[in-house]
Amino acid sequence: MILEVRHLSTHYLVRHNPLARFGHRDHLIRAVDDVSFAVTAGEVFGIIGESGSGKTTLARTMLRLCDSTAGDVLHRGRSVFAMNSSELKQYRHSVQPVFQDADSTLDPRQHVGAILEEPLLIHGIGDAATRRQYIGGMLEQINLSPSFLQRHPSELSGGQRQRVALARSLLLNPEVLIADEPTSGLDPLVTTQVLALMLRLKQDHGLTLILISHDLETVAYASDRIAVMYRGRIVELSGGEDFAQRASHPYTRFLLGVERRVPEIPVLEGVHEHIHGAEDGCAYANSCPHHLHVCHSISPELRETSQGHLIACHAIAPE
Amino acid sequence: MRLASHVKTNRLAMVGMIILWVFILGAVFAQLLMPHDPWRHFVPFMSPSVTHVLGTDDVGRDIFSELILGARVSLTVGFMAGLIAVGIGVLVGLLAGFRRGYLDEILMGLTDVVLVIPALPLVILVSVYLGPGIWYTILVIGLVFWPSTARVIRSQVLSVRQSGYVESARALGAGDGWLMRRHVLPNVLPLILAKFVLTVAAAMLMEASLSFLGLGDPMAKSWGMMLHYAFARGGFIREMWWWYVPPGVCISLCILSLTLISFSIEEGSDPRLRRALDR
Numbered sequence: 001m002i003l004e005v006r007h008l009s010t011h012y013l014v015r016h017n018p019l020a021r022f023g024h025r026d027h028l029i030r031a032v033d034d035v036s037f038a039v040t041a042g043e044v045f046g047i048i049g050e051s052g053s054g055k056t057t058l059a060r061t062m063l064r065l066c067d068s069t070a071g072d073v074l075h076r077g078r079s080v081f082a083m084n085s086s087e088l089k090q091y092r093h094s095v096q097p098v099f100q101d102a103d104s105t106l107d108p109r110q111h112v113g114a115i116l117e118e119p120l121l122i123h124g125i126g127d128a129a130t131r132r133q134y135i136g137g138m139l140e141q142i143n144l145s146p147s148f149l150q151r152h153p154s155e156l157s158g159g160q161r162q163r164v165a166l167a168r169s170l171l172l173n174p175e176v177l178i179a180d181e182p183t184s185g186l187d188p189l190v191t192t193q194v195l196a197l198m199l200r201l202k203q204d205h206g207l208t209l210i211l212i213s214h215d216l217e218t219v220a221y222a223s224d225r226i227a228v229m230y231r232g233r234i235v236e237l238s239g240g241e242d243f244a245q246r247a248s249h250p251y252t253r254f255l256l257g258v259e260r261r262v263p264e265i266p267v268l269e270g271v272h273e274h275i276h277g278a279e280d281g282c283a284y285a286n287s288c289p290h291h292l293h294v295c296h297s298i299s300p301e302l303r304e305t306s307q308g309h310l311i312a313c314h315a316i317a318p319e
Numbered sequence: 320m321r322l323a324s325h326v327k328t329n330r331l332a333m334v335g336m337i338i339l340w341v342f343i344l345g346a347v348f349a350q351l352l353m354p355h356d357p358w359r360h361f362v363p364f365m366s367p368s369v370t371h372v373l374g375t376d377d378v379g380r381d382i383f384s385e386l387i388l389g390a391r392v393s394l395t396v397g398f399m400a401g402l403i404a405v406g407i408g409v410l411v412g413l414l415a416g417f418r419r420g421y422l423d424e425i426l427m428g429l430t431d432v433v434l435v436i437p438a439l440p441l442v443i444l445v446s447v448y449l450g451p452g453i454w455y456t457i458l459v460i461g462l463v464f465w466p467s468t469a470r471v472i473r474s475q476v477l478s479v480r481q482s483g484y485v486e487s488a489r490a491l492g493a494g495d496g497w498l499m500r501r502h503v504l505p506n507v508l509p510l511i512l513a514k515f516v517l518t519v520a521a522a523m524l525m526e527a528s529l530s531f532l533g534l535g536d537p538m539a540k541s542w543g544m545m546l547h548y549a550f551a552r553g554g555f556i557r558e559m560w561w562w563y564v565p566p567g568v569c570i571s572l573c574i575l576s577l578t579l580i581s582f583s584i585e586e587g588s589d590p591r592l593r594r595a596l597d598r
Contacts, residue, residue, distance in 0.1 A: 063490050085494070092492035104483030109505050118501070119491045165487070172491070 001077070002208050003062070003095070003176055004038040008071035009232075010054075010061045031057035033232035034071070036302070041175070044202070044209045046223030046240060048216055048255065054232040055212045056100070059180040062210075063097050064088065093123055096169035100181030102161035106153040112164055113149035119172045138167045141201060159190035163197065170201060177202070178210045183218060195222060216255055220244070225308075228252045231283040234302055237310040249311050250288045261287045282314065290315040329586070335579030338572055346391040355381040357388050357540060364557070373561045377552035385540050386565050392541035393570070396457055396526040401519035403461025408468025408518075409511055415469070416476025417499060427473070434466040442525060446534045453539045456529060460522045468514045472507055479506045509588030513581045520577035527570050542566035 010032040031054040039045045049055045060066045062073050064080050073080040075091055083091055099105045106115055116135045120126060126134065139146060142163040153161055162182060169177060182198065183191040199222055202209050213219050219226055223240040228251065236249040244256055253259035282288070285295040294314050302312040345352060354372070355361075361379040365371055373382035415426040442459050449455040479485060485502050493501070529535050530543025533551070537544070549555060549563035 065486060065490060089492040089494075092490060097487070097490045099483060099487060101483065105487040107484040107488075107502055107506075118488065118493075122488075122491055122493050122497060168487075168491070 001038045002041045002075070003210075004074040004077075005058075005062065006036055006072045006074065008035045008058070008061060008073060009033050009069045010057050010066060011069040030054075030232045032061060032068075035229075035232070035234055036071075037227055037234065037237060039176070039208060039210060041208050042206065043224040044199075044211055044222050044240070046219035046226040047210065047212045047229055048214065048219045048226060049212075049229030050214055052231075053229045055214075055229055056180055057232075058229070059097065059178050059210075059212055062178060063092070063095065089123070093172050094174050095176040095178065096172055096174040098162075098166050098169050098177060098179040098182045100184045102158070102165040103153070103185075105165055106161060108153055111150055111152050112144075112156070115153070115164060116149075116168055116171060119168055123172065125172075134171060138171055141170075141204075142167045142197065158186050159194060162186065162194055166194070166198065166201070170205065173205065174207070176208045176210065178212070180212045181214065182211075183213070183215070191218065198222075228255065233283065233299075233312065234310075235284065235312045237302070239308055246309055248305075248316055249313050250290050250315070251284050254287075260289065262289050282312075288315075329583040331579045332583030335576040335583070338576035339580065342390050342394060342569070342573055342576075345387055346394050349387050349391050353381075353384040353387050355384045357381060357384040364559070366559075367561050373565060374559065376548060376554070376562060382545075382562055382565070385545055386542070386569065388540045389542040389545055389566060390569065392453065392539045393523055393526060393543070393573070396453060396460070396541065397519045397523035397573075399457045400460035400464065400522035400526070401515055403457065404464035404518050404522065405468050405511065405515040406465075407461070408465035408514070409472055409507075411465065411469040412472025413476055413499070413503070413507070416473040417480065417495070417503065423473075426469070430466040430469045433463070434470070436463075438463050438525065439528060442529060443532065443534060446529060451534065451536045453536045456526055456535060460525050464518055464521060464525075468511075468518065471510060471514060475507050475510050476503055479503050509584055513584040513588070516577050516581040516584065520574040520581075523570065523573055523577075542570050 009030065012029040012031055014027040014029060033054070035054075035058060037045070047055055047058070057066065061068050062080070064073075064083075068081060075095060078087075080088075080091060110118075113135065116138065117131055120131045120134060125131065135149070136146060139148065144160065144163060144167075148156070148160070148164075153164070156164065166182070177198075179198065183194050186194060195218060198209065201207065209222075211219055211222055220240060220243055223243075226238060226240050226243050227234045228236040228249065230251050236247065236252045238246050247253055247256055247258075250259060254261045281296040281298060282291070282300055285291045288295065290313075292314050298314075300312045300314045302310050304310050305316065354370075357380055359380065361371065361375050361381065363375060363377050363379040365375040365379075367374045371381050371383065373386065376382055376385070411426050411430060415423040415430075442463055445459045445462075446455060449459065479502065480498075485498055488498055488502060526535070526541060527543030527546065530541050531547045531550070533547055535541060535544050535547070543566075545566040546563055549559070549566075554562040
């Protein structure tokens, strides 16, 4: 178990100012709600979910970029939230993110050379010559010529930017890479290239990869195991090999296109959905064609229905 | 640096730089440029002539020499007061924006209080209390002009702090000091520069106002002080325009040049504005 998430919850309290609070109650947004899973060394763990399902918050909480409300994240058995600053720095040395939208994750004032040198400088790795050598080697691996070192992010294409962001993370030689929508905003061809590059680098570096995306195909293509998130919860977790055949949660089947969603009362997009849908019962109950009476009052536990296949649904009996 | 090259290629900024350099050189080499000792008494109320290009004032001092010496006093007050004001403002803005929490609330509360107090009456009050003296004037202006800088810097720090690249650097393991040095400061620096230049202009204007009202140092010959004497000693009534127009023009030109420079710094630091301007 290289990385383990235990009953992790991250809730946001949306406070209105005291005057506006007469009309509106403060909202609790359950971005991540009681999520548990464990990632073994060397695997590709995929997480799928629509926008607003809490994928990004999950990634940020795992990286300790925001505080958790409950639960824990364990790295090799050590709690990430109990780490002091030097332990945290060590943790960040071995667990690296690749964020979506490399447009904003690269400092517009730095040129690529400075961007790539930053992780090495932060962790005090090598002298100037060795750092140049590392960076040169990494550029080669991401298929960029050394002339790019002098360019600014604004002078790169989207795919090149994302490759630079990937290289920056890989320069620390991490054990785990948490890639949050690494291909969003890229056209299909570049998406395939970036994805193939990531998988190749994963092989070369012996990485463990957590791949987060809204795109089922992207995740299914690359992952050994896949978790499906819906409104902050994992609703199904199963192997990537025969994911489509074994998928049985109504939401997963909707994502796969084999089942329809019941047209629900139109709600606002994205995170706002949580405001109304997260009190009690299954969050998907209102859209679920198979919903039972119990679905509206008790939220279903994630339980194992068969070997390596976990589902959170009242309507599905264990095999 | 891209900012510097932008300032160089911008024609208006170039004009501003040239004007400012003329004044700065005039102030530095005042001793060489002054045709007469500005404290020496000639015949009072002389009209412009070859020996006295701008005539003499009520006690017979050479106005042109006073004007050159005035650049030194006005620019010194402007730059020193600007330095103090922007120094305080940057410190407060960085602290409040980066640390957030109670410190932010306290500092911004203080900033708002100073911001809503009308500057001129406050400066008048304090300088009456402290008495005349060029260093008092500098101090007072510096202590009154920092809040707008603090606000601007804070908001920029907030937006940089929440940007993806600061988050990424944090995820790479960077501490607060690193983020401040490597990402926040470089992204705030052009704003600090632009704000400094504008504050210098405002400080020069404030110094001129104070001196004109008779609250400046009577021994320091600034342009404001010249206007004060021209007004108090009959320069306006006698329509001796060569006495009161030149210091006024000098103040205006200085402020104009500083404003032009600050505009181009702002444009240069914002790629979107730069592109719009190139079109």
